[in-house]
Amino acid sequence: MAKELAYVRKEMQAQKPAPKKEGTAIQWVRANLFATPKDTILSIIGIIFLVWAIPPIIDWLFIDAAWTGTDRATCATVAQGGMRPDGWSGACWAFIGNKMDQIIFGRYPDAELWRPILVGAVFTLLLIPMLMPSAPHKGWNAFLLFLALPFISFFILYGGVFGLPVVNTSDWGGLMVTLILSYFAIAVSLPFGIVLALGRRSKLPVVRTLSITFIEVVRGVPLITILFMASVMLPLFLPEGMTINKFLRAIVGVSLFISAYMAETIRGGLQAMPKGQFEGAASLGLGYWQTMRLIILPQAIKLVIPAIVNQFISIFKDTSLVSIVGMFDLLGIIKFNFTDLDMGLARHSDHRPDFRRHRLLGLLLRHVALFQLHGAPPGYRT
C-alpha cells in the first residue's frame, strides 16, 4: 500500500451555494451606475436628460411622422394647405421615400438604373476580398479595383458603347456622384501623390521645382476656389465652341487638390526613413527606382497609412463642396429637391422635435419650479 500523503484530500468538498445572482441587471446597475455618490449623481442627471430628450425625438421620428404620401399635403399643416393639424411637427419620411431614387442616383433614367447598380455590385465584390488579408491574388485584385474598374465603370455609366444609350453627366447625381467623385479622387491621388513626393525630394532641379510649385500652389488655395476655377473660369480660357464636361472638370479639380496633400503625407513617410536604408540599398547595388520600389516606399507608405486614410475620409466629405458649383451630389440633390413644390417641405423653424411636448416631465418640472417660486402648496408634505 502506498504511503499516505498528507496533502491529498480524501473526501469530496461540500458544494457551495451558487453566487448570489451574479450578472443580474440590478447588480450591473449597482456596480456601474450607483457605485459611489458621485456616480449616483451623474447617473441621475444622465437619466433625467435621457427621459427628457428621447421621448420627443421618438415622437418626432416615428409616432408623429408622415410615412406615406406623394404630394404637398402630406407634410404641410392645414394652415399651409396640407392635411396635418396646425402646430404639427414630425419627420417627413414620405419625402425621403419619394425621393429615394434621386437621393441615390440623381436623375439617372429609371430604365438604366441597372448600370450604376451593376457598378456598385462589382465594386463591392472586388472590395471584399481586398479587405480580407487571407484572400489570394492581391495584385490582380488591386489592378481590377483601382485601375480597371474606374475605367470600365465610366463606359457603363456614361454609355455610348456596346449599344448602351448615353446618360449625360448632368443627369448623374446623389450618393452615386459623391461616391464616384471620391473614389476617382482616391484612386488618382495615391499614385499621383507618390510621384509628386518623390519629385519634391528629387535631385533634378526642374522636377523638384515643378513639384514644389504644384504642391505649394494647390495647398495654398482652398478646394472651393479650385472648383470655381474649374467651373467658371476654365470655360472662358478654352477656344470658343470647345467645352469640357463639368463633371470631368470637377473630378480633375478634386483629384489634383487631394494629390498635393497626399504628396505631403507621403513625403512625411519618406523623411522618416533612416539614412541607413538608402545606404544599405546603395551598397547592394540598387539603382534609384529599385531602391524606391523595393526598400523605401514599402516602408514609408506603411508608416503613413493612418494619415493616408485620413486624407481619404476628408476628401469623401469635401466632395460636398461640388454642390456649390451646381452639381447634384448627395447634398446638392437634397437641397435641389426642397424646391419641388409638390413634395418640398414646409420647412419653417417649427419643423424639428419639440422638447416642450413631453407632458409628464413637463408636469414634474413645473411642480419643482412652483415649489421653488412659491413654496409647497398647503397640505403638501415636504
Next chain:
Amino acid sequence: MKKTILSAAIGAVVLGLGAQGASATTLEDVKSKGTLTCGVSTGLQGFSAPDNEGNWSGLDVDYCRAISAAIFGDPDKVNFVALTATDRFPALQSGEVDVLSRNTTWTLSRDTSLGLDFRTVNYYDGQGFMVPKDLGVSSAKELSGAAVCVQSGTTTELNLADYFSSNGMDYNPVVYEQLEDVNNAFNQGRCDVYTTDQSGLYAIRLTLTDPDNYVILPEIISKEPLGPAWRQGDDQWGDIVSWVHYAMLNAEEFGITSENVDEMAETSDNPGIKRLLGTETDSKLGADLGLDENWAYNVIKLVGNYGEVFDKDVGAGSPLKIERGLNALWTNGGLQYGPRSAKSDWLLNNVYWRMAEFRHAPSKTRTLQGNNFR
C-alpha cells in the same frame, strides 16, 4: 498593341465626353446633336425644380421644352444643365448651353458687354413686400418705421434703402446672411416686413407656419424682367427662341390651348390662327425661321399656351398661386404682348422667291431671312 488601344480609348473618352466642335449656327448644332442643351437654375420653386420622378418642371423649364417642341416636335429632347448664378454666363458664352433659361434679369450690361442677347421676357418680376395681415397695411407707402427682414449683400438690400429714402420714410433693417435665417426671423415675428423678389415671396409664404395670415403688397419697387438669353450674333437662333414665346402668347390671345389646338387647326377660319398653326396654304413662316411649318402647333400641343404654362407652374394651378399681374396678356392689362405672325407682302414675297430660285441662291432661307421685308 495593348497600349495603343488603351491610349486611343482614353483619347476617345476625353474627346467624346469633353470637347464638342463649334458648328456654323446654333440651330444646325442643336439639330445635329439631336438635343437642345438648356441652362436652368439649380432649383427655384416654380421656375426650375424637380418632381418626384426627377423630371424637371417649372416656367423656365417649360420654355426649354417649348423650344425643343418647336425644333424637334418633341418637348423632351432637352438636356438640362443646372447652373449657379456665377457660372451661368460663362456656360452660355463658352457654348456649354445653347440657351439660358434661368430666371435671369435682362440688363443693359448683360445685353452688351457680356456678349449675350435678350429679347423676350417670360416672367416680369420685381421686388415686393410681404406683411402679416394683422399689421393692417394695404400699401408699401404705409410702412414707415417698420422692421424689414432682408438678406444681406443683395441688390434687394440696396433697392430697399433707395425706396424708403426716396419716399421719405425710415425703417429698421433686420439683416441676415442666409435665406433660411431671414425666413425664420420673419416667421417668428422678429420683423414686420419681408422683402425680396415677388415670385420668391410667394414661395416663402408657403413655408410659413400660417400662410393665410400674410399678404403680399401690390407695389413692385424694382424692375426684374426675367427672360432667356443666347449668344449674341446668332440672329436666327434668337428669332426661334423669341418666337416660341410669342407663339405661346398669341395662342393664349386666340384662345388656343393644348386641348383644342387640333380642333382649331381643322376648323378655324381666322387667318391669324391658320398662320400661327401653319395650316395656311403655301405658308413659309416656319421655313423662314428654319423650322417646320407646324412648329407653333407643336409648341401649343405639346407644352401649351403661355397662360396654361403659367397656371400650371406658378399660377392658380400650382401651390404658389401667383397672380398674373404684370404677366397678364396686354389685352388684360398686363405686359405680355406677342407680335403677330403676319404674312409678308404678296408681291414682294413672290417676286423675291422667284429671284432667289432664279439665282440658285445656295441658302434660300438664310438669304430670305437676312432681308427684313416683312
